[in-house]
Every structure is written in structure tokens, then in C-alpha cells.
Amino acid sequence: MIRITTAGESHGKGLFAILEGIPAGLKLDIAEIDARLALRQSGYGRGERQKIERDRVEILSGVRNLTTLGSPIALAVWNCDYENWKEYMAPEGCDVSKRRLTKVRPGHADLAGMLKYEQNDARNVLERASARETAVRVAAGEICRRLLLALGIEIAGYVKSVGSVSDENSYTFDEILKCSSVLGMADISLEKEACRLIDGAKAAGDTLGGVAELRVRGLKSGFGSCMTYAEKLDARLCAALMSVQAIKGVEVGLGFEAARRCGSAVHDEILPSPEEGDKRVGNGPFRAFIRSTNNAGGIEGGMSNGEEIVLRAAMKPIPTLMKGLRTIDADTREPALSAPERSDVCAILACETVCEAAVAAELAKVVCERLGGDTMDELKRRYGALR
Amino acid sequence: MIRITTAGESHGKGLFAILEGIPAGLKLDIAEIDARLALRQSGYGRGERQKIERDRVEILSGVRNLTTLGSPIALAVWNCDYENWKEYMAPEGCDVSKRRLTKVRPGHADLAGMLKYEQNDARNVLERASARETAVRVAAGEICRRLLLALGIEIAGYVKSVGSVSDENSYTFDEILKCSSVLGMADISLEKEACRLIDGAKAAGDTLGGVAELRVRGLKSGFGSCMTYAEKLDARLCAALMSVQAIKGVEVGLGFEAARRCGSAVHDEILPSPEEGDKRVGNGPFRAFIRSTNNAGGIEGGMSNGEEIVLRAAMKPIPTLMKGLRTIDADTREPALSAPERSDVCAILACETVCEAAVAAELAKVVCERLGGDTMDELKRRYGALR
Amino acid sequence: MIRITTAGESHGKGLFAILEGIPAGLKLDIAEIDARLALRQSGYGRGERQKIERDRVEILSGVRNLTTLGSPIALAVWNCDYENWKEYMAPEGCDVSKRRLTKVRPGHADLAGMLKYEQNDARNVLERASARETAVRVAAGEICRRLLLALGIEIAGYVKSVGSVSDENSYTFDEILKCSSVLGMADISLEKEACRLIDGAKAAGDTLGGVAELRVRGLKSGFGSCMTYAEKLDARLCAALMSVQAIKGVEVGLGFEAARRCGSAVHDEILPSPEEGDKRVGNGPFRAFIRSTNNAGGIEGGMSNGEEIVLRAAMKPIPTLMKGLRTIDADTREPALSAPERSDVCAILACETVCEAAVAAELAKVVCERLGGDTMDELKRRYGALR
């Protein structure tokens, strides 16, 4: 069973993950993983921290000569900046009286975390709660994506909106694959507008969020479950997305729009497909069909239906504003301005990258549960045998 | 650890659940559970099936003299209609050549399920995939709600929109508690409009969905996790909601609106609270604070922050339309019209009821993981001791 | 994923289970399950309670016309005796001041359970802790055995010892399959001796335990894991056995004897097999081999190695003695004699039956995790394709 366990603090030694359940025989490409890590650090509107860290993955175990062994894969993304923080962060002993953060930042885990863990320094909370944790999730997710790719399952995504600038067009999977702009948007003129919005927010000491759209192509029908509610594909993928820092909403297919329309404008009719009209396999139903639309986003009854999976995730603006937010100081009990710990204005492209990794990880889990198997060859044979 | 396992088919003997991990000493009220079951069957726009079944819960185990024992609680909601279906559905032997459904219904599990389970009769899939499964989830969820209530944690919800009729007002928790109208909306004039919309859809042989808003009051801060992404409160609650049949989108707090605004219009500033200004406990941070707003919907950094939890779920229109949808017949391979298996026009109030149960179940799980304990008294002591 | 969840009290309405993850298309035979339930109630040395209950399984869901649907299978073994206990046990309301048990019985859950669940009546604990719970585990286990059988994997077992009467012979799988004596022993003369021992214990108001040996035949190699310690086949099967009431020790293969011998007398050498000398498949190792011995009991490195699985479980004597055991009365704080709640002298054959069910359940789980799949046909194809 695929399972990802992560560890690591933002200014600690690094970020770490153990990825269990990847079958033996998957070929990895470290440069590809590093490219994803770079993407996670990029995007118009990012701040200085991203220049300090040039994330690279180190594979610690589970892989020999770039091929998985079937054993747990341990990954590290070392924090280059640790040298400067060692004095305040070292597990082995350090000065915890420095670098304290007591002006608890709205929108972050600071205050709830201090209460929960009985801490008087929000650093002891924020170091782990930081979205820097996603660096190693991206690395692990990229390995999962490789696994899916070996089966012909592809994931793509793009930035659908930045703040109020929203792209209402539809794009094919191939069009999305081609997005490689500074913000990850598909429409360049809208992206320019979005960049201007970011510039404005930056000038105002403010921040922006946005919406990412994710797609999965090549997933056969029947993944997920209509029998056990906790195993529904939509529930699992949405939990994965919602577990990404800053996500406040998720949608499948039409999403909230489906609630506004009447049924005949929502459900995807099933039509016979002329080309495949004669094929029929075993005891099962008619296979030669096409869908008029894909409003369901590829999921019906908690299972993939063979169409593209369409997901959207809404990211709130980064909660650390250069102009500060009103808060209190946990030490003095006095009103205070929250201090900027990092200074991205907009990280929607990074978020989109993380969302892809989160989807890849959860989907690989779902796929491997249904296929079982210990080697990539076995997985391929079994996936190929599915209708 | 609280865990709910459900079973049962729509026209089988009944719906069943085993609810594990409820501490000893919780007093139950069967009438209250039955009232929830009735609510799940009510709502303007419901069809004939709801008149056939008058759901009542039977407690099979885990409870003695209306008090939980700490042992697994088995629940049954028997299908009154089983007598009429026995001949076609009995586990012990029956005629499976009758009541076949081969005109696979768009929007349902029918087609993907037939392929997955190698069936030539969609009945073998739809009987379990049916939303009737939620009857027993509501019963189990109601027990979880009792547990939460014993700790002072309340759940409420209302219908925010029906199709295009949307209520943009905000309501206090107490105002929501008072909703008891035919559609579960808070604004009676809007509800009238919604009823007319339903009438229109009915006349057209069409269906409608809507949006439910859920609230949790009295949940202390620190539930969920900022340390392990799979344990984030928002991820868990949203998965619970998304696992409810027909849900296509979920939001926390501002949700998608958060992605449109700039950061200073999203994050909930923290202000000192005059009344409690002198209280401070142990090593932890300043406690006397209030929030200017609750755009976060009570969750920051994957944890409850002490404010009300605010969630929204979008329900798609019921996929069985009286006027039918184009599809194919799995037997003949010919184009066909999908046959109505049930005939609700709008089930948003039922859906809202189920969403409350789903939230109650997941939240009770989260709460009990943090509190541990074997008896309700122990839970109450521990919850009381939390800041 | 296969998962069994049980519920039910000894004198409540019945025992219940939900069995998830059984693929679609498994044919069930209710008479076969009932035969197992009868076996669980049989054996020389059993008492009166077994005559009160004639256990039969009722399938509540997940099965249509004796064929599994892939949906959760709910099972009930109704307690015939409930009618007589309703007054004291009904979930809906009853008189809990009757049938109290306060003379806490050594060897049972009574005392620890009363403290844990803050009860002043051990009945609130013992009703669930009772080995009667295993009735429904046997029913569920029998379904798992059917699944395994469909793949050619067989489970058998026999009683190896009763108290001090121990059978030191070895038996082939087929010899074990033939055991159908009153105590489940393979050597009839030893069994006679064991019966006399039971008679003596009965006369003395005492009780006896014994050892059961379990075997699995037809399991291909590679089930379990050498990569993740919690997934080791031996760890999982032993936990399953140890979870059976009254088991105090478990062994694989030579078990404790392996610790006494030197290595050259323990490890099973690998020899070429003349018949299959030319077969070789793909990239993998030489396949034509035989083992000189099976001291490992079919498990090496946490995985099945293709030989028969050999397990033993030691059952302690039943802790309810007709002559009583010294204890205290939880009400009066006075010394007391523990009161007999039931009166079996020896239940080793029942225990052996339960152990088979426990092994079947865990093994089916392990098998399905590796094979994945949604239908029995798919499982058979995948199992057949394994080397």
C-alpha cells in the first residue's frame, strides 16, 4: 500500500519523507524531480526565501541505480539555510531564546498551535506548519506521477485565476500540458493582467491567492468505490487537495456550478460510439460509448468513469502581509502587528505544483490498491487487462 | 478510535452500521435518532419512495438500557419495502433475472460499476451505491452528535441555495438552529421562491441541487493537526462531506471567495478582548483575544482556532430525471432513455441532514483521538481541562 | 481491502459483523457456514450454554442470490437466548439492577474492564468480552476461507494437545483434513486419554486448555513483506491468533524448539527438483527446487515461501471453574468465590475452529492486498499468473 509520511521543519536540517509501497522496477529521473522542486519555488510574485533555497532531492533509500527496489523510499530535501539557523534550531542543542515569534500571525497555525502544544514561542509550531513541508511532498508526488505515467495516466494543471483575474475558458489536456508561463496560466493576456494585479498587491504590502485546475487523463473507469463511502475517489482526491496548505475550497467537475443548474444541464449523457460498436467483452456491459459532456469531472458514484478527472482548488492569499495584520503579542498581551516571516505576494503556481503532487500521490495509492502487485511489470499487465 | 462501517442495499433487508469507539456512558435517545431519519426523508420536492419507508433505527448491540457500553454499536434501519423485493434480492436465493436495470443512468454509479464488478445488471451496483445508504450514516452520525453535545459542541446547518435561488445573507448559529421550514432555508421568502423553482422543475421532469451550509459551535482550538497533513481538520471534514452522495464541491469559511480577495480582506485579525484581559494560563500564550471576522471558517493551519467552523457543500441535481436522459442499453447496445428508479425532484434538505451527520461523525473521531478516554465522564473532564 | 468489524453481546440480540472488501462473484454456501458454527459449539467437554444456542448465520447484506456483490457483507448470528435476557439487556430500556456480576472472575476481563469503563457491574464488560463474540468471527472467517479456496488455498487444523496429553506426531495436510473426532485430535488413542483427562477435570470442578495446530496449503510464495515490518506474514497471522480469546502463545514452524537447536538443524535447505529442472520464467530466479524440511513453517523473511504454513496456538484453560476461584466482591469488598457464568470444561476444539477462522480472515486480507481486484474472476486470473 502506498503511503507517504513526511517530516521536517522549515529552518531545520531539511524536509524528509518515506514513501512506502512503490513497486519494484520503477525507473526514476532525479533531474525531473528537481525540475518539479524548482517549479514549486517559481512563479511571478515569489519572495526572497525562494532564492535562498535551491531545492534538490536526495534519495536516501529504496532505490538502487535509479530503480526502485520495492522497499520504502526515503527522501531528503536538505535546507541550505540550516547553517544559518543551526544555532537556534539544532535538535542536538541550541539557543531557543533567539528567533522567537510571539506576534502570532492571523491565517497561520501560530496561535492555535501555541495553545495546543503549550508553547510560548510560535516558532515551535510554525517551523512544521510552514508550507515548506510541501517541498518533500512534491518530491514524493513526482515519484508517484512516474508510476502513474508508466501506466499511461497523466496529470496536468494550470492556474485558472489569480485574485479577481479569472480565466473562464476551457482547455484541452494537451493545451494545459503546454502551459509554461511565469504564472502557469493558459491565456497569456490574462496572465499579464494577473501580473499587474500582483504588482499592485506587492506595492500595497498585500497578497493574493487563486484557483488551480487539475486534470487526470488516461485513468480507466472503476477506480475508487461506490461501495464504501470512505473510499470514494472524489472524497479521497479532495482530502488530498484540502490537505495542501492554504486551500479553502475544492470542486470536482462543475463543482458549485452544478448546484445552480437543473439536472438536464448537468448530467453527462451516454451515447453510442460508432467506431467501437462491435466490441464487447465477457459478461459486462456495452463498451462502445461516448459522453456528450464531462460535467461530472470524470467521477460518478465515487468512481472514475473513464473521462478526464477535473478538479479545482481555491488557495487563499498568503497570510503573511508585508504591511502586517493586527494581532496580539503572546508575551506582552499587547496589540501588535504580525511580523512578516516570509514575503511571497502570490504563490499560486507553487500551490498548483503541490496540488499536482497531492493528486499524484493519492491517485497512485488508489490505483495500487486496486491493482495490487509487487513490480511495475505486474502493475502494467494488470492495468492493461482492465477494461 | 471512532470508526463507522456501513453495509446494506437499497431494496435489501436494510441498512446496517457498526459504530466503534464510542465511550461508555453516553445516554442515547432513540426518538431523537428517528427524528433525524424522518428529516432525511423530508423536504419539499421529495418523491414516492420516501412514503414507502418510514425509517426507524434499531440498536442491535453496544447499548444497554439506552446507555453505551463502550463496545461496538450495531445499528439497523430495516427496509420495510424488502417484503416486496425479497423475491428479487434475497441473499439466501432469489430470481436475479427480474428487476434488471440495463439502461445505465448518467450521473450514477451504474456504468462504471458494471464494468468494475463485471455485472450485466446495474441493479447489482446501484443497490449499494444508492443514497439510501445514508439512512444508517445519519443514525450513526446522530450518536456522534450526542457525544459532541455532551462536550458542548453543537452542529447546525441550513440550505443556502436551491438551484439558482441563493441566500446571500449571513446567519448566527442560533438563527440557523431555528430553521425548521419545508426546505431548511433560513429566509422564508427565498424558500417560497425555491419551492416555485422546484415546482417548475417537477413540471419539466427535471431536477435540482443546492448548497448546504454547516456550522460547528463550541469546538475548542487545536483539533486537527498542523504537523501531519493527512490529519488536518479541513482535509478530514471535507473528505467526509465529499463522501456524501451527489456532493461536487466543498468550502471552508470564505472558500472560493478567498481566492478572489486580497490577503488583507481575508485573514481574521486578532484583537485583545477587554473582559478577559488578565487571564493567562501556564506557559502558553495570551488567551484573551477576539477575532475581527471569521473568514477562515474556524480552521487555520489545519486546526480549529476556537471560532465557529463554517463549511459548505454543493449538491448536484439528482441524476434520475422523470423526463429521462439519453443513454445506452447495456443489453441491446441501442440508444435508450434512462429509466427513473426514484423520483425526487430535489433532496437538498435530506442532503443537508446527511452532511450534518457526516460532519458529526468525522468530528467525533477527531475529538476522541485527541481526548482518548473510555468513558463519557473521562472525556468531559479532559475536554474541560483543555484551554 | 478486506476488513472485519464485529459487534454484539453474549446475551444481547446477537453477534454481528460487517465484512468489507470481498470481491464480487464469490458463491456462498450458508449450510457450510452453519456447519462451522456447529463445530464451534461442539467438542468433548462443552457445557450447557452450547445447547441453548444453535447458531445459524443470517446474511443481511452484500449478497444476492448466494453470490457476493462486492459490497459490505453484514452478518448476524442471533442469540436465541435473548428472549430470556431481554428484560435485563435490551438496548431500548431494561432493568440493569438484575443479573449483576460483582464477584469478578480471575482470568476474565471483569476487573480490568470495570475499572476501565467505570462500571459497578461486570456484566457491562463481560457481555462483550465473552468468547461468544467468536461466533460471528467464525461466520465471517468461513466466507474468507471460501475466497481462499477459490484460489486453491486450503486451511486445516487439529488439536495437538489437551492439557498434559500431547500428540508429538506429525501429520500430512490430508491426514489433518480427515480429523473429525469429538476432540479434533488426529490420534484416536490419545484422544481417548484426553477425554479421560477432561472427565477428571470435570469431576474436580476444574478446566483444561490445549494446543491447536493450523496449516495452510496452496499459498504461493511472496505473500507478506520483507520490506515493511508491520506487514510481515508471521506478525499478522500471529496477531490474528493471539486476538482469539484465551490464546497465550503462538508459534510458526518449529517455534520455541527453533531456539533450542543449532542453525544447521533448523534451516530448510533448498535442493534442485529433478522434474521441473528446465522451467525458468522471465528475469526471476531458478524455480525448480524443493525443500528438505519445513522447519520454517512456510514463512521466511516475513513472506510465505511456498511451503505449507504451520502455526500453533496455546489456549489457556477456561477461567470459569465450577469449583470457583478466590476473588473479591466489588460491592462488599469481601473475599468471595467467583461464580461460574458458563461451564465448559474444555473448549479446545471450538478454539481450534476459531483459530482457523482467524487465520482465514487475516490470510484473505493479505492475499487480497497483493492481488487487488474487484471480482473473483479477476483474483483467480491474478493468482494464477503469480509464479
Added chain:
Amino acid sequence: MIRITTAGESHGKGLFAILEGIPAGLKLDIAEIDARLALRQSGYGRGERQKIERDRVEILSGVRNLTTLGSPIALAVWNCDYENWKEYMAPEGCDVSKRRLTKVRPGHADLAGMLKYEQNDARNVLERASARETAVRVAAGEICRRLLLALGIEIAGYVKSVGSVSDENSYTFDEILKCSSVLGMADISLEKEACRLIDGAKAAGDTLGGVAELRVRGLKSGFGSCMTYAEKLDARLCAALMSVQAIKGVEVGLGFEAARRCGSAVHDEILPSPEEGDKRVGNGPFRAFIRSTNNAGGIEGGMSNGEEIVLRAAMKPIPTLMKGLRTIDADTREPALSAPERSDVCAILACETVCEAAVAAELAKVVCERLGGDTMDELKRRYGALR
């Protein structure tokens, strides 16, 4: 929830673990962990590999200034020997044609693993299956032991037998704590005998196993479950022990001996305790009692009963014999002698150390599930409040 995930290969970069769920505020002592690691490498009869590696733990995350943060704790035990193996083992690229092992070793994972993972080099299996994996389990287990110690729960163990030399005496917990001999036995004259046995086995190119006994003191009653079979304390602890490499049998209390005795010679009678006769708390039962014996090994009905936990684990002899074992060569299909990969004659003290770690880890898990909580102070308060 406490969870340990391990990774790492025997000649790879190191062994790694992520330990989740340790509350905030636990003080660690790295020297203490390293002392355990040294113990795991020690013991009369160990070979050369143990001199190559001088294991030390490195804490990678989850700890600041020697105090846990509540975040996942990543641990590394780096392999000093990796420098010499890099060329053949590096994840990033290496020469896999060297250091192949094809003479599959009986008693190891080699053969089953090669078939399962479709490998033609047993190295790709044995590197992970190796007992070297336990180094990091010991490190993680030591952290769990610290947690337990903070609650007053102690674990101790000793070597009860080496091959045929068995110590039949009983020892108090304090006597066991004092064991610090070369083999970890409690009786020095028996230990001398055991050393001679080891010398003999070494001379003969053979190996030896043994039995370790584990004890837990200070565990209050009610840990584990009498309500859900998979949560029984005995089942969980025995699975933990059985998951340790080379363990073939486990016992609780009297273990297999209980199956030989009659009930009156097994069950631990409950007697009033004179000193505490007047204390009684709340609604629960009489508390002032003592046990005549501890044959149950501290577990009744799947729960701790307040007495010392007594466990025994049987270790088979190490399967790598200097004199070799007959096997086949996977390449040539010819008969062969298995090649020694390492050369310990007896590793029972190491095994005992690992067993303590395995018990500590599982017990900490059980304890934290019942107590919940986020900080050590909270755990202590809750544990203190238990009866």
C-alpha cells in the same frame, strides 16, 4: 497517533525512520539512544560487521534543543560502510552487476523475495530484509521508552536461554534491570555455559538462537481492549515481537505451559489487600486487591490488569552459517552452498534489545491512543488521573 515508518538498506546510505505522534515536550538524551544502539551491536558471539559499524543516531527533525516539538521525528543511523558500497548501491547510479548474490540463503528472504520482486540478484531483496533494519527501530523505540518512562512505565528484558542452555529461574524486575553481562543472562554460571556453547557452535561453523523475556512494570490496568479484537494488548504486543527478524514464537505469561496445566493452576486469584482496604473511588469496583500469582503475564481479556507484563520471544539461529547450507544458484540452476553474508554465531542479546524496542514502540502507541493529548504534561496529568 504514534506510528513508526522505517526505511533503509543494509549497505545503503543508512537506516531511516519517521516517528509520528510523540507529544511535544519530551526531553531526549542522544547518548542514551546511542547506548541502546551499541547494545544492539554487542553480545558474545557477534561477528565482524558489528565492528565496521559504530551506530549512532542522528535526529533530523521533530526535535529542537533536545525537546520534541510534537512534529514527526525523522531519525537516521548512517551506514559508515556505505563509502565502500557506494559503487554498487548508490540510488543515483551504480554498478549492479557487482556484489550479486545468487546462491539463495535458506532461512532468509532471498528466494521468496527474488520471485516476488522479479529480481535476479538476491541483493535487491536482502539489503532491506536484513536485520540491520532494526538499528533504526531501536533508536525510535528508545524514544518511545522515554515517553513511557516519563509516565512511570518501565521495560526490561533478559536472555532466558541460548540454544539448549535455559534459565528456568524467575527474576524480579529489579534483578532483570541489573543484567549487564556479555550475553544478557541473569545467571552468570549459566551464561558461562552458554558462552561455551557459542564457542562450540562457532568452531563447528554453526549458529544459535535463544529466548528473550521482556517485562513491563508500572503499566496501569485497562490498556488494550476487551471490546475490539484487533486492539487486544496481547495481540498487538505479540505482533510487534513477531515482526522482529528471526522470531518464531511468542508467549504471554505462562504461554504454552498454560495449555498443559489445569485451570486452578493457571488463573491468578484476586485477594483483598489489607493496606488499602478502605479506599474506593467513585462508581467503580473495589480497588484494594492483590494477585496471588501472575501467570497471566499481566494481560486478561486483552487488557493490562495492573500486574507486570511478561512476554517471551523465541529467536531461531541466525540462518547464515559459516559452514554453509545446501542451496541452489539462481543463475546456474546448480546445487550450491549458501555464502555467508555476515558471520554472527549468536545475536540473542541484540535480539533482546530489539524486542524491548518493539515492545516500547507498540506500548507507547497503545498508551497514547488511550490518553490522547498533545504534550507530555497533558499525558502525565491524564495517566496520573487513571485509577
